[in-house]
Amino acid sequence: MTTTVYDANATATAQAAAHPLNPLTAEEIAAAARAAREARGLGSSVRFVAIWLKEPPKDAVLAYQSGDPVPREAFVLIRERAERKTYEGVVSLTEGGGTLREWRALEGVQPPLTFEELMGVEEAVRRDERWREALRRRGVTDFASAVVDLWPAGYTGPEDDPAHRRLMRPLTCLSHGPDDNFYAHPVENLVVTVDLDRMEVVDVQDYGIVPIPAREGNYTPAAITQEDNVPHYPGLRADIKPIAITQPDGPSFSVDGYGVSWQKWRFRIGFTPREGLVLNLLEYDDRGRRRPILYRAALSEMWVPYGDPSPTQRLKNVFDAGEFGVGVLANSLVLGCDCLGEIRYFDVALHDQDGRPSVLKNAVCMHEEDAGLLWKHTDLRGGHVEVRRSRRLVVSSISTIDNYEYGFFWYLYQDGSIEYEIKLTGIITTGAIEPGRTPRFGTLVAPGLYGPHHQHLFNVRLDMSVDGRANAVYEVNSEALPWGPDNPHGNAWEPRETLLARESEAQRTVNAPTMRYWKVVNPGSVNALGQPAAYKLMPGESPFPLFQPDALPMDRGGFARSHLWVTAYDPTELYATGDYPYQHPGGLGLPAYVRDDRPLENTDVVVWHTFGTHHVVRPEDWPVMPVATCGFHLKPAGFFDGNPAVDVPPSDPEHCAHA
């Protein structure tokens, strides 16, 4: 194997090639925390929830030339536990090694959870006598074997008002040993409420005893051979021969700091604790002309609501990006396991609740993959064959959010296509049911153990810039014509384009009967055929949330009512659920952003796409879930003069092409 780990150190430090969109370095994070602490006299009851790059204005970024001075600012978010208050501020990092520029108290909101809070909750619950008593009622006296399963409080009513207490509602499982899959042993009907500022349990509700499922649900090579494991197998399969990915001349990309160049693609990698992986300034070199496509693309939210009304399961209703942070929970990736081949890793700097920086090694993985067939034709008469293999560039990051793993993958292709794919794996959350009974709102995966049905609803924010900032979005529905002079044979259909002229018109859902898709157009840029440059957004699996329209969580997840939203660009509008969704009753984010019904034609537009996985649990999802995928494609549609991949050389010139 010729796998290589490149100098992984170089990127999370000040050595990275300067650029206004580089993620904050460890040094910058430390300087931001220090400046805020000193300027505000912050004491020991302060928790640094977030420190990340405050991006410069778009005009400044677009005007930036290599070598220009780079203004750097940090956004700082803290929780003052003693005051029960949340503050946000901005630190200039270029002034005097860190100067606090802005500071304000936020009313009626809660910041996302910190890693330390998650760890603290487990301790607090373990100490609580009411919780212990509930376990004793179930015959459990070894409290160290109980695992606190971390769930945000959500918003269940006025008692959860974010202006008052800061809450979590963890559940409980039992662990049979150090590496046991404790989701096999959920303690049903036990709901704990924790005050995070005081780090104490404020309420324990026991809705009745259900036997704790005892069968093991492990998936290590040793565990799957055990008789009491569900499922169990005689051993690992033994008929797999090695496969080696070799690139003897190295990869076809080049990297400068966080900037990447691969064949005709240019872009910059970004990363935030909330969104995780970000793509910046994506452009395509079209015969010497550098053509922008995306200014910024990132996951803006993900919502996982469960469809089971039982006291424990209905609380599983989580906004993983806004409530936890997808970037904070990113994995350090392992060569040969997560990614295969010639890999380039990128490190990112994160921080703890005291504002101390830490570097997450290998947070982002980049490599090339063979992507099957690119194009082919055999001339049946002469026998002449032309065939090309497709290569794609993969940029990815994987986050562990409690039980689930989410892999976030951007793919760039040689034909100008962009694909975003989310890979879902890890362990389903579970519920316990009386042995012999069949769950109505989930699927049995082991005796007395079921996986409740749920959905994963993602929203990606695509700040489009198709050949520049003046864009417009059209909906395209393919419609069959009625019988008549225009359709004398009954076969005629046409794609009909409708301009989404205002934000009120740009809240749309998928529609299978018309093969609906959306097109981001630059009317001022035309190809050789006189057609306006465009990229089309082709939706994949796009579930509809199945809440009653006036159910409480529907206001919190209002973004999921539409699969497509278009908004006029506003740099402060970044998240489908708004800045602070934690414990919030809802109405923030996209539904609020569109309130002014701004016009969208020939302007700087942002496209927001909701998609996801409708997860009716299968027994095959247990004990560890095979990867499920969802995502979407962005494909050029009139952006080029023809197939932009006709110039890809044959992989074997002798057999795959004629000179």
Ligand SMILES: [Cu+2]
């Ligand atoms: Cu799922």
